[in-house]
Amino acid sequence: MTTEKRRAPAGAAVLRDEITTAIRRALMQELAAVGYGRLSIEAVARRAGVSKTAIYRRWSSKLDLVLEIVAAAAHGKLPALDTGTLRGDLALLFQVVAHALRHPLASQIIPDLLAEAARNPTIDATLRQVLHTRQQEIGGRLVTRAVQRGELPADTDLDAAVDLIVGPLYWRLAIARLPLTDGYLDNLVESVAAGLGADNVLPRPRAAPRSD
Amino acid sequence: MTTEKRRAPAGAAVLRDEITTAIRRALMQELAAVGYGRLSIEAVARRAGVSKTAIYRRWSSKLDLVLEIVAAAAHGKLPALDTGTLRGDLALLFQVVAHALRHPLASQIIPDLLAEAARNPTIDATLRQVLHTRQQEIGGRLVTRAVQRGELPADTDLDAAVDLIVGPLYWRLAIARLPLTDGYLDNLVESVAAGLGADNVLPRPRAAPRSD
DNA sequence: CAACGACGGTACGGTTGCGTCCCGACGTGT
């Protein structure tokens, strides 16, 4: 009876992609501006130029909205990241991370959501899926390949290696928020490689190519 | 006329320290529970078992309250941190940081406020004063002494060194929130020392004292 | 001992946001 003569939605009775996109963009901006704690659907709707109903028709709640959009945004691109050497992989990874954290939106949203994840299990689970797992997977693969090449000791702790790889750059860009000076990433590659134990292979070509 | 026969407040007309303390503690707990964005004076008052007026008599606003209390809490103790060797200094520093971030309150409040600092200039200024400056000062002194001893190259970049020193541990404890396994800090000391360029002085006694 | 005066607590408008409901508008399929 209900599904008998059911007709598929048509005409104006269809979600408009432009409005969905506007909501996504507005959510990101609001998230960066006020953080997850103070995020309000009304503000998102205002900024997007749509009505609250437009949002509630697409997502059931504020948490649902944030989770879906953030996960989608983080699912994006990720290069193969296999240059053949540990230093090459590190340099590429750092450039990708630095590029991502250059976006003002990302550099504000990511620390905010990570802090929120400490108290919201759902956000925590989602972030671990789209960020931690991904980063650990990438870092793990990077380290594994380096071990196989003989660049790193065989008993390298993956978790500790990931800490050493992503910690410094994240601290500088997202926490201390200091600019990337000339040659910073190059030096960081050498420092991290040395910290991982790769110093036996290459004798640190030049530590500080600067001349002030 | 006004200051002529002015009598100093006495009797019940004096701030009770026990209530001030209760407010401080409640603020910390609320800050950890809901974050700065959702922090409400009413909730703090409820948790402390006092009235809102008790809070507004002591601090003018939510921002004022948070700034004063957080700054006071961060002003606390800090060891001399001068063991005579780079590795000794690093080990001590890591233990202090790890101990501080072990407190659940600290590990939730600090990332939250750091994220908030990205959009609130007043919080940013306060945090830089009580945290960044302090850490950079300590890290800088640690590096400077190591340079003077000949343990590190003379052209070491202080900012980059601080990134390398505090980044990995902060990432693990505050972002990834992984536990500290046995020997993690010891290995981190060696890794960071090597990353800083101290590998020339000591040939890394043992990189990974584990046996799984 | 008596008066002072700031204390803590309650009560109060004003504001903001959540989530829902109802309405006219609109464009495709029959």
Added chain:
DNA sequence: ACACGTCGGGACGCAACCGTACCGTCGTTG
């Protein structure tokens, strides 16, 4: 061309919180 049915928008009730005004209480000081 018509009817269908979902869309977007505005309005609503409800709840929470901000910051303030008032009121009785209490201990010290003269």
